[in-house]
Amino acid sequence: xxxxxxxxxxLKNYISKTKxxxxxxxxxxxxxxxxxxxxxxDELSIGAVTGVIEKLYxxxxxxxxxxxxxxxxxxxxxxxxxxxxxAGPKAILTTIAPSTSDIDIILPYxxxxxxxxxxxxxxxxEVDVSMPEVxxxxxxxxxxxxxxxxxxxxxxxxxxxxxxxxxxxxxKSTIGTNIMRIDYKLMDKITVAFSLWDLAGQQLFQKVRQxxxxxxxxxxxxxxxxxxxxxxxxxxxxxxxxxxxxxxxKSLMVGNKIDLVEERKVSYEEGKKVADELGLSYLETSAKTxxxxxxxxxxxxxxxxxxxxxx
Ligand code: G3D
Ligand code: MG
Numbered sequence: 001x002x003x004x005x006x007x008x009x010x011l012k013n014y015i016s017k018t019k020x021x022x023x024x025x026x027x028x029x030x031x032x033x034x035x036x037x038x039x040x041x042d043e044l045s046i047g048a049v050t051g052v053i054e055k056l057y058x059x060x061x062x063x064x065x066x067x068x069x070x071x072x073x074x075x076x077x078x079x080x081x082x083x084x085x086x087a088g089p090k091a092i093l094t095t096i097a098p099s100t101s102d103i104d105i106i107l108p109y110x111x112x113x114x115x116x117x118x119x120x121x122x123x124x125x126e127v128d129v130s131m132p133e134v135x136x137x138x139x140x141x142x143x144x145x146x147x148x149x150x151x152x153x154x155x156x157x158x159x160x161x162x163x164x165x166x167x168x169x170x171x172k173s174t175i176g177t178n179i180m181r182i183d184y185k186l187m188d189k190i191t192v193a194f195s196l197w198d199l200a201g202q203q204l205f206q207k208v209r210q211x212x213x214x215x216x217x218x219x220x221x222x223x224x225x226x227x228x229x230x231x232x233x234x235x236x237x238x239x240x241x242x243x244x245x246x247x248x249x250k251s252l253m254v255g256n257k258i259d260l261v262e263e264r265k266v267s268y269e270e271g272k273k274v275a276d277e278l279g280l281s282y283l284e285t286s287a288k289t290x291x292x293x294x295x296x297x298x299x300x301x302x303x304x305x306x307x308x309x310x311x
Contacts, residue, residue, distance in 0.1 A: 007034035010129040088118035149222035154256040157287035253280040
């Protein structure tokens with residue numbers, strides 16, 4: 001199959017799996033390289049998809065600047081909810097979902113499709129364009145997640161914001177750690193049970209950190225966009241994590257406090273550059289307004305189960 005056939009086949013499978021109205025892959029210049037609409041929805045034609053995308057041309061271009069994997073934006077339009085997901089440096093996946101749909105259920109599939117688009121455009125051999133089969137029985141996975149970063153960057157605030165109503169806490173006084181548990185639903189049938197470990201205060205003792213980091217499967221690295229030193233320190237946090245828990249820990253990097261627009265000192269591009277150097281996906285949040293907080297944990301959940309749900 002040619003690149004274009006593969007991309008179109010991929011979109012067809014994506015649409016039939018997620019029941020979205022339509023989807024398109026757009027390049028740097030806002031040109032559509034593939035587009036499909038759901039056969040069940042007659043109100044939407046390929047022409048209409050093109051029209052919607054052309055109207056959003058400037059928006060799409062600015063999304064490219066926010067490049068990177070899993071960079072995601074959603075907006076409401078008359079035709080439905082539009083979801084943009086970056087698919088590497090060359091493309092953006094645009095999805096038109098019904099207004100009533102739950103984006104958190106669609107997004108993991110969008111991420112999978114975005115990864116496959118990267119592979120197809122890189123012309124890697126044998127990209128499987130089918131959607132992963134998710135088993136009929138519910139699946140549950142449990143993970144220990146540690147949150148890392150300098151004091152005051154907003155680690156505790158982010159966790160508290162995420163777990164808000166449904167939480168249960170346990171305090172381990174021996175290592176000054178608070179553990180919060182929450183079940184996160186992904187793609188309907190998958191439950192990700194997070195144990196979120198948060199160091200209370202700044203624990204400098206090596207032994208404490210050892211116990212804190214040992215056996216974790218995931219890490220969230222946090223810095224404060226108003227304090228550049230907290231960004232550059234993430235490298236040290238990562239070295240420590242690698243030394244104790246190994247390099248296989250799934251990680252995501254977060255720039256927090258984006259509500260402090262006036263005081264902001266680290267730009268998106270600078271944050272993203274460090275994330276790239278550390279090999280991490282990057283998102284920006286505000287624990288204060290709640291902006292992107294669920295999405296950060298959702299991306300982490302996806303990173304954790306991806307290998308288990310995709311072929
Ligand atoms: P830490 O756990 O990383 O040490 P905290 O950080 O969660 O305790 O947060 C440190 C301070 O930053 C707190 O303020 C908290 O309210 C504030 N903060 C955390 N996240 C945000 C954010 O996204 N935006 C803004 N504006 N402030 C944030 P105090 O005053 O209580 O020390
Ligand atoms: Mg704290």
